[in-house]
Amino acid sequence: MSPVPEIAVRAVSKSYSAGRPEEVRALRGVSVVLPPGDVVSVEGPSGCGKTTLLNLLGLLDVPSQGQVLWDGRNVAVRSERERARLRLTGVGFIFQRFYLLPTMTARENVELPMRALGRPAGERRARADRLLADVGLSPRAEAFPHELSGGEEQRVAVARALANAPGLLLADEPTGELDRANTDQILDLLLRVQAESGSTLLLVTHNPRVAARARRHLRMEDGRIVGDGPEA
Amino acid sequence: MTASRWSLRHHRLQAILAVASIGTAVALPVVLLSVGGGVSQHELAQLENSGYQLSISAGGLHGISGAHALVAQIDALPHVASASAVLSVAVDLFLPTGGVTPALAEGVMPGAFLATQGPTTAGLFPHPLPLGDPSDLAHYANGTYAGPPALDVLVASPFAQDFGFGVGATLGLGATTNRSAATPFTVTGTFGVPAQTLGPAAVFAIVLPLSDLQQLTGYARAGAGSGALLDQADTIEVALAGSAATSVAAISQVQQEVQGLAPFYGVSALTDQASELRASIGVLNGFYLALSSVSLTIGLLFLALVLLRRVEAERRTIGIRRALGLPGRQIALGLARDGLVLAAAGGAAGTVGGIAVVTGLARFGSGSVATAAGLALFDPLTLGLLLAGVLLLSLGASAVAARSALRGSIPEALR
Numbered sequence A: 001m002s003p004v005p006e007i008a009v010r011a012v013s014k015s016y017s018a019g020r021p022e023e024v025r026a027l028r029g030v031s032v033v034l035p036p037g038d039v040v041s042v043e044g045p046s047g048c049g050k051t052t053l054l055n056l057l058g059l060l061d062v063p064s065q066g067q068v069l070w071d072g073r074n075v076a077v078r079s080e081r082e083r084a085r086l087r088l089t090g091v092g093f094i095f096q097r098f099y100l101l102p103t104m105t106a107r108e109n110v111e112l113p114m115r116a117l118g119r120p121a122g123e124r125r126a127r128a129d130r131l132l133a134d135v136g137l138s139p140r141a142e143a144f145p146h147e148l149s150g151g152e153e154q155r156v157a158v159a160r161a162l163a164n165a166p167g168l169l170l171a172d173e174p175t176g177e178l179d180r181a182n183t184d185q186i187l188d189l190l191l192r193v194q195a196e197s198g199s200t201l202l203l204v205t206h207n208p209r210v211a212a213r214a215r216r217h218l219r220m221e222d223g224r225i226v227g228d229g230p231e232a
Numbered sequence B: 001m002t003a004s005r006w007s008l009r010h011h012r013l014q015a016i017l018a019v020a021s022i023g024t025a026v027a028l029p030v031v032l033l034s035v036g037g038g039v040s041q042h043e044l045a046q047l048e049n050s051g052y053q054l055s056i057s058a059g060g061l062h063g064i065s066g067a068h069a070l071v072a073q074i075d076a077l078p079h080v081a082s083a084s085a086v087l088s089v090a091v092d093l094f095l096p097t098g099g100v101t102p103a104l105a106e107g108v109m110p111g112a113f114l115a116t117q118g119p120t121t122a123g124l125f126p127h128p129l130p131l132g133d134p135s136d137l138a139h140y141a142n143g144t145y146a147g148p149p150a151l152d153v154l155v156a157s158p159f160a161q162d163f164g165f166g167v168g169a170t171l172g173l174g175a176t177t178n179r180s181a182a183t184p185f186t187v188t189g190t191f192g193v194p195a196q197t198l199g200p201a202a203v204f205a206i207v208l209p210l211s212d213l214q215q216l217t218g219y220a221r222a223g224a225g226s227g228a229l230l231d232q233a234d235t236i237e238v239a240l241a242g243s244a245a246t247s248v249a250a251i252s253q254v255q256q257e258v259q260g261l262a263p264f265y266g267v268s269a270l271t272d273q274a275s276e277l278r279a280s281i282g283v284l285n286g287f288y289l290a291l292s293s294v295s296l297t298i299g300l301l302f303l304a305l306v307l308l309r310r311v312e313a314e315r316r317t318i319g320i321r322r323a324l325g326l327p328g329r330q331i332a333l334g335l336a337r338d339g340l341v342l343a344a345a346g347g348a349a350g351t352v353g354g355i356a357v358v359t360g361l362a363r364f365g366s367g368s369v370a371t372a373a374g375l376a377l378f379d380p381l382t383l384g385l386l387l388a389g390v391l392l393l394s395l396g397a398s399a400v401a402a403r404s405a406l407r408g409s410i411p412e413a414l415r
């Protein structure tokens, strides 16, 4: 797996529609450091900037001001090409709405990030099958997303996020659309792979049951971090 | 690969529309270039095989006067194989069966006429022309027209068939519908008519000695009998001998010498006409290409729209791929491949369609349309370049689509 970097943001602000009347200041000078192997929840009311922060940490977006640091290097200023490469090798995303590719089978979805890295077909197929077995979906490898339940889809998404063994797992309300049983299953899974790999796990949620599983809790309000500690 | 497979399957209607639009766009240049090129080549070939290299004509309504003397002078020039004066006049023809019909008569110098025709035309006539008096000088007799007229005539075979007479029959020829003023001629042979070609092809009903026709129609002398000598012809065609016939320098040298002999007449070289034709073919081709580029532009705009529509429809999945960190290059390549597949299918459909249209016109079209279509040349190089151009331009269309696919923020695309 990729070495787990220390991820940090320093004094980042993010505005949407900057300079226009409808300008939204989603983040207002946020600084935080995530040491390797940290398990962090991000909590806060809807619209407080959780997703925006996750997107900046995962290099899906760039800040309006401030720095995004991976092992001290400001990666926000890199080209989109370089950031794409870092996402592909270093970040595993798990989204609330799963975001599987609807035209690919479960296995093809899991293979996709490995294919983009040019892994040989046999190798990536074997790894995809192993990951699908890990998430308990071996029998559904040939199924298309629309043939899967929500919980199964999210398990495929977790397997896909792990495909290139990233050092950083970013989950944005991963259980937001799941029932309680599936929520627990996904959480167990994420925490298990985190424990096995030592990767950093950041969980955005406003579900206290989910947040309770984290070791560190970030509280956000109105674009700022207002709480950071071991207590929920 | 998977994305492309899916796209083409699930956007079948759009794919069909894109293929149809490119097909239509390609069919137009296929038709224009193949028919235009074929007709031009045909005309050029006709010009180059016409059997003579220089043509003398008078401007306006005036004919060439003193034709026999001028022909003798031209014949005496170096490099000249044969000079042939020709007069075309409509006459009245009194048939053996008693009827009368107007007919276009061609007066020729029997010995020189075939020598200045191309192989196709010459092949339609009996050799030598059975019109007596090969040089047409016996009857003409130094401008007196006192010598014995041949009174022989050749008839186009369809004409003879239509009116039910053949070799040996006697035809009355006159300049007026007065049968008693007509001169009796003997039919000594028939000739074929050329297969239908484009443009005005002079198809003569009868061919007779120049001096006979001149005298019959008043082109021998001004006023009946004793007037001033006219000896008129419409054109004099000059064939050069051996390698001079294909040498531009020799042709232009003889052209100048002939011009010196006949300063008031126009002397044109077929090489000039051929190069004029080539120039106008070039202009025409440019015009075809301009027209084609309009249609191709429309086809490719349509392709770009279809690809953009696809990008729009797949905004979310493209966003997912970008979020996962898949190289933008892969996304662009997928679009380029889609564009190429559609353009290739459209190009193939358009080529087949264009050829089918031309073939259909040649078979079922009417008149000159069918004739022109029948001359079409499907030049593999031209068609290949056309297709290559379409494929190349389709990359432009997919580049536009790829730009749109990779622009904008990823979170935006995922919303």
Ligand SMILES: Nc1ncnc2c1ncn2[C@@H]1O[C@H](COP(=O)(O)OP(=O)(O)O)[C@@H](O)[C@H]1O
Binding pocket: A016, A017, A024, A025, A026, A045, A046, A047, A048, A049, A050, A051, A052, A053, B412
């Ligand atoms: N692309 C965008 N354009 C405009 N406003 C946005 C955009 N994305 C997020 N926002 C706004 O920024 C604020 C923070 O959004 P977000 O980070 O998604 O919050 P959370 O994930 O905590 O619910 C919200 O007010 C939201 O409406």
Ligand SMILES: [Mg+2]
Binding pocket: A050, A051, A052, A172
């Ligand atoms: Mg959110």
